[in-house]
Amino acid sequence: MEKIINKIEEIALKIDNLIKTGESGYSETSNQTGDIQLKLDIQSDEIIEEEFKDVDSIKAIISEEKEDILNLNEDGEYVVCYDPLDGSSIVDYNLSVGSIFGIYKGGLNGENIVASIYIVYGPRVEMVKTIKGSKPIHYRLVGDKFVEQGEITMEQKGKLNAPGSTQKNWYPYHKELIESLFQEGYRLRYSGGMVPDLHQILLKGGGLFSYPGTTDKPKGKLRDLFEVIPFALAYIEAGAEAIDDKGISLLELETEHPHDTSPCFFGSKYEIAKVREAYNGK
Ligand code: AFP
Numbered sequence: 001m002e003k004i005i006n007k008i009e010e011i012a013l014k015i016d017n018l019i020k021t022g023e024s025g026y027s028e029t030s031n032q033t034g035d036i037q038l039k040l041d042i043q044s045d046e047i048i049e050e051e052f053k054d055v056d057s058i059k060a061i062i063s064e065e066k067e068d069i070l071n072l073n074e075d076g077e078y079v080v081c082y083d084p085l086d087g088s089s090i091v092d093y094n095l096s097v098g099s100i101f102g103i104y105k106g107g108l109n110g111e112n113i114v115a116s117i118y119i120v121y122g123p124r125v126e127m128v129k130t131i132k133g134s135k136p137i138h139y140r141l142v143g144d145k146f147v148e149q150g151e152i153t154m155e156q157k158g159k160l161n162a163p164g165s166t167q168k169n170w171y172p173y174h175k176e177l178i179e180s181l182f183q184e185g186y187r188l189r190y191s192g193g194m195v196p197d198l199h200q201i202l203l204k205g206g207g208l209f210s211y212p213g214t215t216d217k218p219k220g221k222l223r224d225l226f227e228v229i230p231f232a233l234a235y236i237e238a239g240a241e242a243i244d245d246k247g248i249s250l251l252e253l254e255t256e257h258p259h260d261t262s263p264c265f266f267g268s269k270y271e272i273a274k275v276r277e278a279y280n281g282k
Pocket of ligand 1: 035085086087088089090163164165166192193194195221222
């Protein structure tokens, strides 16, 4: 595991450099979800694949940018699922983006995630590492080293509301939930990049990030293995909650296909209780 984490730190430096110096704009290919890929998406994916190839403990890797699993070492213990550069639609407008890694052992389900790491490429480069059973740890890049900033613990209640997806397609009960939080005084904080948006709520100690099922996409948009489960681990270990639209912990998600998506809600206890109330029986 340590070797994988060290590699992810090296990858973060390379992707940060790529974002700063690489070409902007789209390539001529699309990924398996049908999104046209940015040149940066493809190059970030190549960096990760290249770096992971010589790590013996990795059995296989699955990228959000590719349809298929890539087998690496038959005797490896872990499968690493990753989104090389989350936030393709905002990176060329110079908003913060991120890379997300979920490390799984023994099957691709929520209960088998053993660690998650995400990197935020913003005004600063930061990393949050969560090993199952321990608090997430926050790091900041200083020079070419990630320096520990401390453990992350969420409060019972926050002040931020980050509601994803297209509002015109929200179910009425979801609309009421989001509106009721604003009526209580919550402030809107949504950039369109789940990594910086979830990172802000974690570091500020509370709030709600939601990406619901909608009338056009009942299963939401965010991908279980690369996005939803890795962040669920960080939130839950920080003392917060992460649930789906049935109120079930996202760490209980069962996936059938690597690119499955799920409605998801990440937040402190107070806000998640409000989600359960709004979605009860729906
Ligand atoms: P892109 O990589 O296509 O920009 O998607 C980013 C993302 O998966 C996630 O980071 C955001 O939270 C979410 O999409 C934003 O989606 P909406 O614009 O539908 O709210």
